[in-house]
Amino acid sequence: MNPSNRSTISQHDWSLHRKGAIDQERHKKKIREAIKKNLADIVSEESIILSDGKKVIKVPIRSLEEYRFRYDPGRQQHSGQGNGKSKVGDVVATEPRPGQGKGQGEAGDQPGVDYYEAEVTLDELAAMIFEDLGLPFLEEKKQAEMETETVRFTDIRKVGPMANLDKKRTIMENMKRNAAHGDPTFHDIRNEDLRFKTWEPTIRYQSNAVILAMMDTSGSMGDFEKYIARSFYFWMVRFLRTKYNNVKIVFISHHTEAKEVTEEEFFTHGESGGTQVSSAYELALQIIQERFNPDDWNIYPFHFSDGDNLPWDNERCVALVEKLMELCNIFGYGEIREGHYRSSSTLMSAYGKIQDPKFIAVTISDKSEVYPALRRFFATRDAAGIPVSAP
C-alpha cells in the first residue's frame, strides 16, 4: 500500500463536545427521581441518620439497575487466574459483611439483590425531602432578624452566561448596528450584539422562628422510639438549616424532670426513670417567657414521646398544651408506638379532646412513617390551616 494513504492523524478541539456529560446529567436526574420515590425508606435509613458529619451518603436505588436476563451470579461458576500456586478451596475474595462498607445491612448476603448506590450529599437529600414543605402558620412579627434571599432579573449587560441571553434585545441590537450601515435587517450577528439578562440578589426580611424540640428520654423510650424521634429531629434540623438562614432551635429532653441540652446531648444521651411530660412543657413555657417574646417570634414546639406518661399528669399536660398554643403557631406531638397492636396511650386520648387546628398529633409505629409525619407537620397551609401539600 502506498504509505501516504495507509494512515492519517488529526487532532481537533473537543472542548464543546459534551454528550457524555449530558447523558451523565440525565442519569443524575433519574437518580434524583428514584430517591424521591423512595424517600419514605431513605428518611429512616440508619446509615444516613447515624452518619454524623459525613457529607456524602450512599443511597441504594433499585430502579436504576440495568435489568436483563442473566445468570444468578451467586450460583454461577466464574473463571479467574492465580499466581501459579492456587488450589481448590482457596478463597479468592470475601463479600463485605453486613454493616461494613455497604450502606444497606442485608445487601451483602442476598445473592442477586445488589443495587446501584447513588452518592448524594445530605443537603441535596434534605432539599428533596422538604421541597414543597415550609413552616406552617408563619406570622409577621415585629423583630426582623431572619432574612431570606431571592433573585430577580433586574438589568441587561453585554456579557453573561449564554443561558441568560436576552434574544429579543440581541436581535434589536443587531438590527440597530446593521441599520447604522444602511441595512436594517437581522443578519451577521456578532459578539457585540449580544445582550444578557442579569440578576441581583435581593434580601427580604422575614419573621423569626424558634423550634422547641422536646423529647422523652425516659426508661420506657426504647431504642426504636429514640431512633424514630432522632430521625425526625435529624431531618427537621437539616430542613430548617438549609431552608432558612436564621432559625433558632432549643433542645429540651425530659423524663420526670426537663432540662435544656445541646444538640449533641439531645441526640446521643439516654436517661432512665419515669415520665412526666408536663415538666418539659413547663420548661418550654419558661423559656418562651424568658427569651422568646411571642410578639417577636414564631414559636414551634414539637414533642416526641412514647406516651407512657404518669396518668395523673395527663390533664395537666392538656392544660399546658392549650396554654402553649396561645403563644405558639403550632404544637406538634409525635407518639411513637412500636407495632400496630398497641392501642394509643392515655396521653394521646387526653389530647384527643383538643380541637384547635394548630394542634397536630401523629402516631408513628414504623420507620417508614417518619416521612409522612414530617410532611404532616411541615405541610404549607392556607389561611384556614388546611394543608396545601397533602401528606
Next chain:
Amino acid sequence: MSAPQPDDRYVAKLESAIEEIWDIAQRMGIDPYPVHFELVPSTIMYEFGAYGLPGRFSHWSRGKAYYRMKTEYDYGLSKIYELVVNTNPSYAFLMEQNDLLQNEVVVAHVLGHCDFFKHNVYFRSTPGNMIDKVSVNADRIRKYEYDHGTDEVERFLDAVLAIEEHVDPNTFIKRETDAEREERLRAGEQPQQRSSEYDDLWGLEKRGQQEEDERPRPRRRFPPEPEKDLLLFMAEHAPALEPWQRDILLIVREEMLYFLPQARTKVINEGHASYWHSRIIREMNLTDAEFTAFAQMHAGVLAPQRMRINPYHLGYSILEDIERRWDNPTEEEIAKFGRQPGQGRAKLMEVRETESDISLLRNYLTKELVEDLDLYLYQKDGDEWVIVEKNWEKVRDGIIASMTNFGAPYITIEDADFNGNTELLLRHHYEGQPLDLPYAEKTLEYVYHIWGRPVHIETVFEGRPVRLSYNGEKHSHALLDRTERH
C-alpha cells in the same frame, strides 16, 4: 478543556513513528485496514468507551457508564489506552495525555486489531460505515424524542436495551421469509435428489411425518421454529407497536449485530493485537529506558486477575503457545500430523482468519497452558468466593460455557400466541446455570412493555421447570409438570 494539548512537535513525532510502525508491520506480514488516528482528550476517550462508538444515540445508561469509567480513570484505577472502530478505513482514538512511547505501543496494537478486523471471518458481514449508521440512528431517535417526548422514548429504550443481546448472531445464514416458507410448504417439500449411502435416513423422517399426520392437527405454531432473535421478531410481530417503536427495536438490533463479532472474538482479537504490538515494538530502535517503560506497560496490560480472566493475557499466551508448537513440533506431532517446523507465524495467520474465542479455546487451550496460567473456576460459598475447580478440561469447559451466547442465557421465543391469546412465551434453554430470578422478573416487565400482552418465561430452578409470568400488573410463578411442556 484544561488538559494540556500536545504540541505540534509531538504530533509530528508521532506521525513519523506511525510510518515506521506501519513499515515494520507490513514487512512482518500483517495487512490492516488503513487507519485514521485521532488524538483526543481523556473525557472524549471515556465517552467513546461508554458508548462503544462515537455519535451513538443517547441514553442514561451510557451516562452512567461514562461516569463510572471517568471516575475510575480520575482515581487511577483503570485506563483505556486505545479505542478502535471497525470500519474501513478504521478509526483509532489515541489519548492526548499519553506520552509518545505509550501512543507508539497503542498504534502498533491498533494495527493488530485492524488486521484482525480485515481478515477474521466473523467480521465478514460487518458494514464498513458503522459510524455513519449510528449517527443516522441517533438522529432518528432524537426526532422520536422530539415527537413523542423524551420520557416516552426513554421508557421504550429502557425496555429494548434490557433484551438487546437477544439477537441472532448467525448473520451468515440467510433467513427464510414467511412467503418462502409458505411456498416451500405448498410445494410439498419434495426432497432434492440425494445420492449417498445415508439416503434411507430421510425415509425415517418421512415415516415419522406420516404418524404425525394421523394425529389431530395441533394449532399452527407461531413462530414455526423457536426464534432466537427477540428484537427482530418483536419488531415484526408485536401486536400494538407504533412505527417509531419498531424502528427503535431495529436500530438497537442493528447496532448489537455490529458489536457481537467483537464480543465473540475478544480473547483472540486482544491476543492478536498484543502479540503484534510486542513483535513490532521489539523491531523499533528503543533506548534501554524506553524498552523498560514498554515492558512495564505491556506487563500492566497483560496482568492476570484473580476474579476474572484477562482476555489480553489469555489470548496472548495461547497465540504464543501456538507459534511455539508450530515452529518446533514434537516428534509425535511431526509423525502424526505431518507438521513441519517453522510454521508458527503462518499458523497464527490461519488462526486469526478462522477462529472465534470459543473455537480458539476448544482447539488450542491445552492442559499445559491451563496449568501454566494457573486458571481456575471459583464459586460463591457463603460470604466467600472459593476456588472449586482446577481440572484442566473442566476449567476450559467452564470458561467456554461462560462465553457461550456472549455470556447471556440462551433465550428463544417459543410461542407468540400462548394460551391462544397473543401472549408471549419465552424459553430459557437451561444448561445447568440458573437464571437470576429477581432480575428475570424485572426484565419480564420490560418485555411486557414491548409486547403489550402478558409475557412468560420458562426456565429451570432448583432442578424443576418453572414458568414466570407477568401480566402487566402482577408477577406469578408456576411449577411445571414435565408433561405439560411441549
